[in-house]
Amino acid sequence: MDRRNFLKGAAVTAVAVGTSDLGTAAEHLSSMAEEEPETLLASAPMLQNFAETSVGVVFAVNGLANGYVLVGERADLGDARKVLCGGCRMADIDERVIQVRITGLKPATKYYYRIGADRIHYGGGYDMAVIGSEEDPRIYTFTTAGKALKGSFCVINDTHVRWNAIGPELDRIAALAPSCVIWNGDASNTEESLEDLVSIYLDHPLDRKDYAACTPYLFCPGNHDSRGRANRHLERVWMYRQPEERSSRDWDLGRNFAVRLGDMALIGLDTAEDKLDTNPRFAGLFKSGPYREAQTVWLRDVLSRPDIASAPFLVTFCHIPLFDDDPVHNPGDIAPDDTDPRYSSDYAYWQRTCARMWGPLLHEAGCQLVISAHMHRYRFDPPAADRCWAQLVGGGYSMQEGEGFPTVIEGRVMDGRLRITVHNIFSGSVQNEFEFNPIQV
Ligand SMILES: [Fe+2]
Numbered sequence: 001m002d003r004r005n006f007l008k009g010a011a012v013t014a015v016a017v018g019t020s021d022l023g024t025a026a027e028h029l030s031s032m033a034e035e036e037p038e039t040l041l042a043s044a045p046m047l048q049n050f051a052e053t054s055v056g057v058v059f060a061v062n063g064l065a066n067g068y069v070l071v072g073e074r075a076d077l078g079d080a081r082k083v084l085c086g087g088c089r090m091a092d093i094d095e096r097v098i099q100v101r102i103t104g105l106k107p108a109t110k111y112y113y114r115i116g117a118d119r120i121h122y123g124g125g126y127d128m129a130v131i132g133s134e135e136d137p138r139i140y141t142f143t144t145a146g147k148a149l150k151g152s153f154c155v156i157n158d159t160h161v162r163w164n165a166i167g168p169e170l171d172r173i174a175a176l177a178p179s180c181v182i183w184n185g186d187a188s189n190t191e192e193s194l195e196d197l198v199s200i201y202l203d204h205p206l207d208r209k210d211y212a213a214c215t216p217y218l219f220c221p222g223n224h225d226s227r228g229r230a231n232r233h234l235e236r237v238w239m240y241r242q243p244e245e246r247s248s249r250d251w252d253l254g255r256n257f258a259v260r261l262g263d264m265a266l267i268g269l270d271t272a273e274d275k276l277d278t279n280p281r282f283a284g285l286f287k288s289g290p291y292r293e294a295q296t297v298w299l300r301d302v303l304s305r306p307d308i309a310s311a312p313f314l315v316t317f318c319h320i321p322l323f324d325d326d327p328v329h330n331p332g333d334i335a336p337d338d339t340d341p342r343y344s345s346d347y348a349y350w351q352r353t354c355a356r357m358w359g360p361l362l363h364e365a366g367c368q369l370v371i372s373a374h375m376h377r378y379r380f381d382p383p384a385a386d387r388c389w390a391q392l393v394g395g396g397y398s399m400q401e402g403e404g405f406p407t408v409i410e411g412r413v414m415d416g417r418l419r420i421t422v423h424n425i426f427s428g429s430v431q432n433e434f435e436f437n438p439i440q441v
Pocket residue numbers: 158160186222224374375376
């Protein structure tokens with residue numbers, strides 16, 4: 001579907017408001033009519049940061065706009081409240097991406113919602129007017145996370161803007177209908193512009209435009225998701241969790257997550273770069289070291305949170321593996337510049353620094369499984385005597401015969417056990433199934 005025609009059939013109204021602005025707005029409307037403007041709403045909504053009492057709704061627009069979400073528990077939105085984009089102090093206006101943060105939701109509850117936006121004429125300090133409004137005619141749904149939601153998750157990773165792999169992955173996810181999806185990093189390559197990011201997450205070229213409109217997504221960034229000027233401000237398209245969901249200490253940890261999904265607790269971590277901060281190629285522009293330490297403090301706290309500590313199953317997600325037993329695989333802490341003849345690469349195959357900080361905490365908490373990515377090759381590492389968690393490494397993006405096949409990893413609790421199904425997206429078959437016992441308390 002073409003972006004311009006995304007809102008085909010939508011109610012598009014032109015509204016001129018104010019007093020002194022009427023002339024300016026009318027002139028603007030007149031010129032717009034001559035130009036046959038694009039529809040204002042330019043994408044389906046994407047649900048971001050699945051959580052118990054809040055969710056983010058993000059969508060693209062084609063002009064300066066103030067966007068909103070109508071959300072309620074009734075299917076006809078008869079009880080809907082209107083939530084504007086932006087923070088507490090004022091509503092936001094943006095030319096390309098609208099982010100609406102919905103708070104005050106009930107856990108494990110189904111909600112209905114619709115998106116809309118007001119086109120804003122902005123000529124300067126007092127020269128502002130609403131010059132048109134659009135609402136998506138469709139009503140979407142989402143269900144918040146929570147202990148009472150007996151659902152499932154799916155994981156994709158290392159999509160690297162390879163649409164021929166992402167398309168079948170999204171098809172499989174649609175068939176599996178999970179409660180949420182974890183995008184486990186390397187969605188990007190090196191994105192330099194906001195438009196690059198919009199085309200990955202909000203307005204992609206695939207048919208399944210509404211892939212994330214009713215299925216909430218969580219994000220564990222990969223090393224590529226911080227590369228390129230645009231990715232340095234990924235929050236412009238991938239919003240942070242709610243400010244009230246994190247303390248000021250955790251302010252920069254906007255996408256880390258610790259949520260209950262029925263009997264499962266899902267933990268999201270960011271392993272950050274696969275090269276050292278001191279690597280000359282990075283010109284001192286990365287701070288992965290302190291970022292990982294900040295997450296360690298956060299992880300220790302969330303693992304002791306009653307709702308997380310009481311979960312029978314603990315599954316952790318992060319992009320770079322936390323374990324690798326091949327001695328020639330670079331562990332990511334080779335100072336000063338990641339090079340050493342003992343290792344087969346000058347970048348991390350696994351993250352020993354994170355493993356040393358997070359591994360013991362996860363072991364102590366009884367974590368059954370770490371799902372990671374980064375290697376573009378599916379593998380399973382069984383637990384060991386000093387490491388109670390197993391590790392699943394998601395596949396790559398190759399849609400040709402070989403070992404780099406893409407995976408969708410599905411997790412759900414069945415008959416009191418955690419069942420993990422690895423779907424091979426190239427062959428269309430189930431690659432493996434694993435089952436895990438609940439944590440023995
Ligand atoms: Fe990758």
